[in-house]
Amino acid sequence: MLIVTTETIAGREIVETLGLVRGATVRSKHLGTDIVAGLKTLVGGELTGYSSLMAGAREQALDRMEAEAQKLGADAIISMRMQTSAITKGASEIVAYGTAVRLSPAG
Numbered sequence: 511m512l513i514v515t516t517e518t519i520a521g522r523e524i525v526e527t528l529g530l531v532r533g534a535t536v537r538s539k540h541l542g543t544d545i546v547a548g549l550k551t552l553v554g555g556e557l558t559g560y561s562s563l564m565a566g567a568r569e570q571a572l573d574r575m576e577a578e579a580q581k582l583g584a585d586a587i588i589s590m591r592m593q594t595s596a597i598t599k600g601a602s603e604i605v606a607y608g609t610a611v612r613l614s615p616a617g
Contacts, residue, residue, distance in 0.1 A: 511576050512586035513608065519586060523614040528582040532607035533574025537567045538600050564604070568592065571606040584610035 512519060571592065579587050590608035597603050 526612040528610040531578040533571045534605045535570045567604040571604045575606040579610040585613040
């Protein structure tokens with residue numbers, strides 16, 4: 511499945527627009543990660559526990575969006591975007607969304 515942030519795909523024609531697809535996940539922080547992050551802020555640097563948490567959340571949101579597009583019979587998702595919002599203290603939602611489309615055959 512092609513997933514792009516652009517409105518078109520070079521060399522391919524969009525022959526059918528199937529509609530909005532999205533995938534979301536909500537993740538909360540872990541007490542151990544919070545403790546390590548608190549210590550890390552004293553010396554500076556990347557908070558790898560949080561980076562890993564958010565990377566996993568983004569991948570899950572993308573996977574869910576792609577699964578929704580596959581159910582519609584899409585070849586690609588165009589105009590893909592991601593959004594993050596705080597749900598409550600210590601929990602964030604990641605949403606991936608875009609437009610599912612069918613493409614003309616390659617070549």
